[in-house]
Amino acid sequence: MQLRFPGLDHEAELEELRLLVQSAGAEVCGVVTGRRERPDVATFLGKGKAEELRDRAKLEQADIAIVNHDLSPAQERNLEKIAGCRVLDRTGLILDIFAQRAHSHEGKLQVELAQLEHLATRLVRGWTHLERQRGGIGLRGPGETQLETDRRLIRERVKHLTARLEKVRAQRESRRKARHKIPIPTVSLVGYTNAGKSTLFNRLTGAGVYAADQLFATLDPTMRRVTLPGNAEVILADTVGFIRHLPHQLVEAFKSTLEEVAEADLLLHVVDGASPERHEQIEQVHGVLEEIDAAHIRQITVFNKIDLTGEKPRVERDETGAITRVFLSACSGDGIDLLLAALSEHYRRSRILRRLQLPASAGRLRALIYEHLNVLREQVIETGGWRIEVELSEPDFAWLASLPDFRPDEMLIADETVLARTGS
DSSP: OEEEOTTSOHHHHHHHHHHHHHHTTOOOOOOOEEEOSSOBTTTBSOHHHHHHHHHHHHHHTOSEEEOSSOOOHHHHHHHHHHHSSEEEOHHHHHHHHHHHHOOSHHHHHHHHHHHHHHHGGGOOSOOGGGGGGGOSTTTOOTTOOHHHHHHHHHHHHHHHHHHHHHHHHHHHHHHHHHHHTTTOOEEEEEEBTTSSHHHHHHHHHOOOOOOOSSTTOOOSOEEEEEEOTTSOEEEEEEOOOBOTTOOHHHHHHTHHHHHHHHTOSEEEEEEETTOTTHHHHHHHHHHHHHHTTOTTSOEEEEEEOHHHHTOOOEEEEOTTSOEEEEEOOTTTOTTHHHHHHHHHHHHHTTOEEEEEEEOTTOHHHHHHHHHHSEEEEEEEOTTSOEEEEEEEOHHHHHHHHHSTTOOHHHHBOGGGSOOOBOOO
């Protein structure tokens, strides 16, 4: 069921609803549309449309009526009474998809928390059957009604899930701090759902992450190390896709996951270049980035699926010469080399060349420099040590200075610290 309101792209919203229903594993057997200036307080649709929905549901023998809008608990109950079948709003549908897609322990906790918080607003008895194995004695307080019991059980479960998620968030933060001790920048893939992020992630990393032509194919974040041209490395993170009107409960529940985006050094904003709604989808992604405080992070926009549009792989630059757009196909691999080169250039633009002189006793330090930094050339000196020319960003130098074996006063060649800025 889709209503047309002023200012909304009716066709795009309706097509997205079809994709959501299919992604949930259901079959669309009929569509009811209408037009209103504002939602009806009692049923959202209005009495006439609600009765039309009832007649269509009976005709098609539908098990469930899905309304592509957010309904209040009262509106949902009133519609179910009229339609004679279960009614699900947009948020409930997206939560159901997330429940099917979450596989990690953290993802399952996040989805269950969002579902319970959504359910708590629309209880009309019936939840305590899930707790019958505990028996009725001791479950109720004096004079407690069935509805109050349901709400209390949900509050207790929400409290329990919140506590478990806090532990998971602490663990994630600990891992993030450990990663920051090594000078490898993090690049997060963001974008509208079904833009091809997981396919691109697999193409760049060979990770084998599940990818399919459906909305929210993957939820759980995956991170892999990627070697760029010039011997530089980044950690690439694949994250959950965004969507218009993303339920607030999901943004809150997935906050720790989305923090991987907010903590990234660079965002690769993957856009479905073949979608006619790509400009609106870009705005929707920017809106979610604002909500999670990640809008300030530098972005490179990746226009994917050029195999469907007939475009050639290419890059576009801004007035300073920095690459801002890359056109590629994650499916065919065309343009992947341009993206890797763009990432390498992005990080080399912020680096300077430094020369180090290491004594023969600094073999361990030399090995760490080769493992984590981009060494351009090396010369063996007469004393048995090494003179090394290396690219360093500010985080790289901070990491190098934190190593116990590194002595800047002795090892940095002071008059040749800054040789040239690399990149163009």
